[in-house]
Amino acid sequence: MKTRIILTALLLSFAASVGAHGLSIFAQYDGTEISGKAYYSDQTPAAETYVEAVRTGETEPAVYGKTDKQGAFRLPIRENADFSVNIEGMEGHKATAKVNRIESAVNSGAVSNEAVLALxxxxxxxxxxxxxxxxxxxxxxxxxxxxxxxxxxxRQSKGKD
Structure with a gap:
């Protein structure tokens, strides 16, 4: 019984490294480009990773590219449409973000696009x-x-007695 408890405790101590591998993405579309960042759940950037933007209701990508070493991406596109941004990381990890064209103070120049992206x-x-x-x-x-x-x-052992 002691061996079973020690083995269980040992296996549970390694369980944290198993779940530390999700892929996350956030993106925004300002009418001229879709920009954003991708990272894993341990906050490391998803560097040099394939990213694509697909129009809502379609299957073929409208524009695609790769993330840089910091996990950031910029996909230039000028359309009045909603997009789904998909990223495929290593080991089959995938993440998706829905983006709509933003109409706000960003376009009027009161706040920079980079400031909104950083926020x-x-x-x-x-x-x-x-x-x-x-x-x-x-x-x-x-x-x-x-x-x-x-x-x-x-309860089961009491029922047998």
Missing amino acids: REDINRLKDKLYFHDILGGIGYIFGLAGMVAWLRS
Whole structure:
């Protein structure tokens, strides 16, 4: 029994590296280009990764390209349409973002496009970041399930006696 507990604890200690590999993307379309950034869940940029923009309702890409070393991309296109931006990372990871043409203070020059993009990047990084309370919640969930299994087994063993 001790061996089983030690082996389970050892395997659970390596579980964090298994889930640290999601791909995220955010993008915006200002009427002249679709720009954005792609990164993995551990906040490393998705460098040199294929990215495409597909018009809503179509299957062929309207424009495509690659991300730079920081995971940023710019796809020049001048159309009044909605797009779906798709990115394909290593090991089959994929992410999609829907983008609509933005009509706001960005186009009037009151706020720069780069400032809005930086703000969206900060928001997405905070949203995708793994927080300590998420880890504690996951551990509590595991202990809760283990407690339910133990309770069910104790009820079954009492029924046999």
